[in-house]
Amino acid sequence: MSGEKDLEQIKREAAQKAKELAKQRQAAKQAGEGNDPKEVADKVAEPEVKETETKAEAPAGEDAELAKKKAAAAAKAKAAALAKMKANAQSEEAQEPKKEVSAPVEGQDAELAKKKAAAAAKAKAAALAKMKATGQVEENAEVETPAATEASAGDDDDLAKKKAAAVAKAKAAAAAKRKAQAEAGGEADAPAGDDDDLAKKKAAAVAKAKAAAAAKRKAQEAGGGADASTGDDDDLAKKKAAAVAKAKAAAAAKAKAAAGGGSADDEKAKAIAAAKAKAAAAAKAKAAAGAKAGAEEPVEEKKPSPNQPYLDKYVKAITDNLGDDILEDSYINSLSKDVPTLVAKKESYYRLAEFLKYNELLGFDYLSELHGTDFQTHMEVYVHLYSYKNRQSVALKVKLDRDAPVTKSVQPLWAGADWPECEAYDLLGIKFEGHPNLHRIMLGEDWVGHPLRKDYEPYDVEV
Amino acid sequence: MIRTEEMLLNVGPQHPSTHGVFRLVLKIDGEIIVEAKPVIGYLHRGTEKLAEDLQYTQIIPYTDRMDYVSAMTNNYVIVHAVETMMGLQVPERAEYLRILAMELNRVASHLLWWGTFILDFGATSPLLYAFRDREMILNLLNELSGARLTFNYMRVGGVKWDAPEGWIEKVADFVPYLRGQLKGYHQLVSGNEIFLNRTKNIGTYSKEDAINYSLSGPNLRSTGVKWDLRKDEPYSIYDRFDFDVVTREEGDALARYHVRMGEIVESLKIIEQAVQQFPKDGEIIAKVPKIIKAPKGEAFVRIEGSRGEIGCYISSDGKKEPYRLKFRRPSFYNLQILPKLLEGESISNLIAILGAVDIVLGEVDG
Numbered sequence: 001m002s003g004e005k006d007l008e009q010i011k012r013e014a015a016q017k018a019k020e021l022a023k024q025r026q027a028a029k030q031a032g033e034g035n036d037p038k039e040v041a042d043k044v045a046e047p048e049v050k051e052t053e054t055k056a057e058a059p060a061g062e063d064a065e066l067a068k069k070k071a072a073a074a075a076k077a078k079a080a081a082l083a084k085m086k087a088n089a090q091s092e093e094a095q096e097p098k099k100e101v102s103a104p105v106e107g108q109d110a111e112l113a114k115k116k117a118a119a120a121a122k123a124k125a126a127a128l129a130k131m132k133a134t135g136q137v138e139e140n141a142e143v144e145t146p147a148a149t150e151a152s153a154g155d156d157d158d159l160a161k162k163k164a165a166a167v168a169k170a171k172a173a174a175a176a177k178r179k180a181q182a183e184a185g186g187e188a189d190a191p192a193g194d195d196d197d198l199a200k201k202k203a204a205a206v207a208k209a210k211a212a213a214a215a216k217r218k219a220q221e222a223g224g225g226a227d228a229s230t231g232d233d234d235d236l237a238k239k240k241a242a243a244v245a246k247a248k249a250a251a252a253a254k255a256k257a258a259a260g261g262g263s264a265d266d267e268k269a270k271a272i273a274a275a276k277a278k279a280a281a282a283a284k285a286k287a288a289a290g291a292k293a294g295a296e297e298p299v300e301e302k303k304p305s306p307n308q309p310y311l312d313k314y315v316k317a318i319t320d321n322l323g324d325d326i327l328e329d330s331y332i333n334s335l336s337k338d339v340p341t342l343v344a345k346k347e348s349y350y351r352l353a354e355f356l357k358y359n360e361l362l363g364f365d366y367l368s369e370l371h372g373t374d375f376q377t378h379m380e381v382y383v384h385l386y387s388y389k390n391r392q393s394v395a396l397k398v399k400l401d402r403d404a405p406v407t408k409s410v411q412p413l414w415a416g417a418d419w420p421e422c423e424a425y426d427l428l429g430i431k432f433e434g435h436p437n438l439h440r441i442m443l444g445e446d447w448v449g450h451p452l453r454k455d456y457e458p459y460d461v462e463v
Numbered sequence: 464m465i466r467t468e469e470m471l472l473n474v475g476p477q478h479p480s481t482h483g484v485f486r487l488v489l490k491i492d493g494e495i496i497v498e499a500k501p502v503i504g505y506l507h508r509g510t511e512k513l514a515e516d517l518q519y520t521q522i523i524p525y526t527d528r529m530d531y532v533s534a535m536t537n538n539y540v541i542v543h544a545v546e547t548m549m550g551l552q553v554p555e556r557a558e559y560l561r562i563l564a565m566e567l568n569r570v571a572s573h574l575l576w577w578g579t580f581i582l583d584f585g586a587t588s589p590l591l592y593a594f595r596d597r598e599m600i601l602n603l604l605n606e607l608s609g610a611r612l613t614f615n616y617m618r619v620g621g622v623k624w625d626a627p628e629g630w631i632e633k634v635a636d637f638v639p640y641l642r643g644q645l646k647g648y649h650q651l652v653s654g655n656e657i658f659l660n661r662t663k664n665i666g667t668y669s670k671e672d673a674i675n676y677s678l679s680g681p682n683l684r685s686t687g688v689k690w691d692l693r694k695d696e697p698y699s700i701y702d703r704f705d706f707d708v709v710t711r712e713e714g715d716a717l718a719r720y721h722v723r724m725g726e727i728v729e730s731l732k733i734i735e736q737a738v739q740q741f742p743k744d745g746e747i748i749a750k751v752p753k754i755i756k757a758p759k760g761e762a763f764v765r766i767e768g769s770r771g772e773i774g775c776y777i778s779s780d781g782k783k784e785p786y787r788l789k790f791r792r793p794s795f796y797n798l799q800i801l802p803k804l805l806e807g808e809s810i811s812n813l814i815a816i817l818g819a820v821d822i823v824l825g826e827v828d829g
Contacts, residue, residue: 369791414677415676442503
């Protein structure tokens with residue numbers, strides 16, 4: 001007797017514990033969102049952007065060559081900051097050349113700018129290589145694809161886009177080269193070929209820098225007589241300014257960190273710089289995406305699905321017989337072999353299921369699959385039905401309240417829904433009202449929590 | 464007067480004729496089963512939970528361990544789901560290799576069932592014949608994939624290994640060999656009076672019940688529903704082959720026996736045609752990104768496995784891991800009808816009824 005009580009007690013406590021943990025986690029998450037690097041970056045970057053905008057205008061009057069080089073240097077610096085962010089903790093070697101980056105923005109001397117650009121490029125290459133070594137090849141792949149698409153969507157009028165594409169292309173090329181080198185080098189080369197490798201990397205970086213510079217020049221030429229920084233092309237100027245600001249910020253942060261020497265300071269500065277770089281990159285990507293979308297939109301035209309008539313038929317039958325207050329949504333799921341999909345309103349789920357089974361026209365007599373999914377905003381039950389009479393499929397879905405997921409059981413309609421509903425209850429905690437024997441079919445009745453929920457915390461009495 | 468009273472009888476979880484870790488709690492009155500309560504979950508490994516942290520290619524070996532008797536079809540369902548979402552075109556040669564692998568595996572699976580089903584009645588020698596011939600298939604699949612049971616052979620976009628030299632010829636030779644053996648099987652078992660007594664009119668259900676209980680595969684076709692996803696919703700290149708969907712009208716254990724035996728013949732037909740059409744050369748895997756990412760959205764696909772419909776639902780948020788993965792496991796659905804079949808039956812028929820459903824517990828428990 002007391003033993004049973006104890007068990008109950010333990011269970012309740014465990015449930016409480018799991019809940020609290022989940023709450024804590026959520027709170028932590030929210031707090032984390034509050035510290036979103038983008039937001040921080042926006043806040044910090046704002047004033048500086050303005051400041052540098054004026055600065056960026058200055059070189060317009062000066063030698064065009066100088067401006068070009070400067071811009072290239074700035075771009076490089078930005079790239080370096082980005083790479084840094086990625087390489088993050090283990091970038092002690094990369095830090096060395098990065099310190100030199102601090103000046104390029106103010107640098108008036110062309111020679112100096114050039115040198116600095118090279119240094120930055122080197123740093124970036126090193127960071128990238130490192131990153132790759134840690135197994136994040138994925139990033140490269142991601143760089144490659146947008147490069148290809150953006151390049152192909154090249155629009156002469158759109159200066160910003162072209163520039164972005166050219167830069168991305170150069171980057172991709174460099175990455176590919178490096179990759180090829182790494183592959184060709186093999187493991188045998190590793191110990192002896194250190195210097196060789198470095199040289200190669202340097203060469204690649206220089207090539208990249210060159211490509212970027214060329215792209216810039218081209219972009220400026222395309223801009224025609226209008227000077228980029230005189231405000232004719234606002235976009236370009238802004239972007240340039242942003243890049244400069246970013247580089248500057250990164251450099252400043254670095255300098256500060258170097259001066260302070262404290263690891264905490266260093267980290268903070270790094271974080272701020274990284275956040276800034278990220279925000280700028282995001283803005284750039286957005287701009288590029290916008291430009292791309294504008295170019296491609298009219299080309300894509302969807303063919304109507306062969307299953308569209310079926311969906312129309314189902315929707316019509318439902319609205320004719322049950323009214324319009326049944327469906328929340330209905331669409332063709334093109335990813336899933338064009339299956340007509342009906343989303344029922346919470347309270348009409350069972351009525352709709354009943355209708356789908358017994359209506360003469362529809363006759364969905366076979367339940368192929370039933371399961372739930374925790375979408376974090378809501379809980380969803382997915383039912384795949386089939387009609388042997390009409391040889392047609394339909395997917396029926398219903399969205400439930402995540403905190404108290406309850407719906408009516410469809411077991412009385414399809415006996416085959418019995419165990420799947422038990423499984424959904426067991427693993428996700430969805431309660432099916434009217435189910436004759438809803439129990440924990442897989443895990444056993446003494447299990448605490450529902451593992452397929454995204455906030456699940458494993459519970460162990462002994463831990 | 465004989466006085467009887469109800470008693471509880473526990474079958475399993477460790478019992479040879481449950482073909483795995485499956486427990487039945489029976490309430491019996493004399494020799495008549497009053498109520499049967501299946502208890503499952505002993506082999507639940509949380510595949511779906513694990514998959515949420517795995518890349519799509521890493522999930523494939525887990526599918527081997529669901530229906531470990533017919534792992535090729537399980538392999539196929541996950542890659543097929545991802546390919547459907549990505550809209551990938553699979554190279555010809557890969558498609559043929561997949562078909563050959565899946566159909567060989569289906570034959571192996573049915574052979575294993577044949578041997579063990581009859582073993583449950585006490586006939587030991589058919590098992591040895593079945594395993595001898597199944598062994599030849601496992602050897603073929605071993606040459607192809609490097610494993611006898613857990614193949615891990617399919618990949619998103621194609622297959623992992625090309626057929627080794629001479630493999631296709633070996634498969635071609637195997638088909639007539641097994642056809643000859645099948646004659647022997649029928650002579651040995653199909654007309655045997657004891658066998659007939661133990662299967663005919665045992666565990667009968669109607670077409671309506673089969674559909675209502677979501678049965679699929681031979682369990683469904685034994686009631687006369689002509690339904691085979693290979694034929695009715697063709698996937699891969701099944702529409703290129705000429706084969707029949709074997710059905711029976713009786714709906715008893717014997718009907719299920721004949722449907723499975725007939726399916727071996729049909730699978731051999733498909734294998735024979737695939738060998739003839741097999742492309743001389745070509746790619747075995749499509750050009751796919753190194754990191755496979757299914758596009759944002761969801762998909763549910765179903766294919767015809769050895770035991771029925773295998774389904775795979777993927778909900779993706781565009782990352783390299785699925786947001787949610789769900790397998791429709793045919794044995795799990797097929798087993799639901801068991802309590803209904805056992806009610807009122809004599810306890811001596813329990814094993815025949817359970818055996819005829821053809822379950823694999825790895826698949827039941829997921």
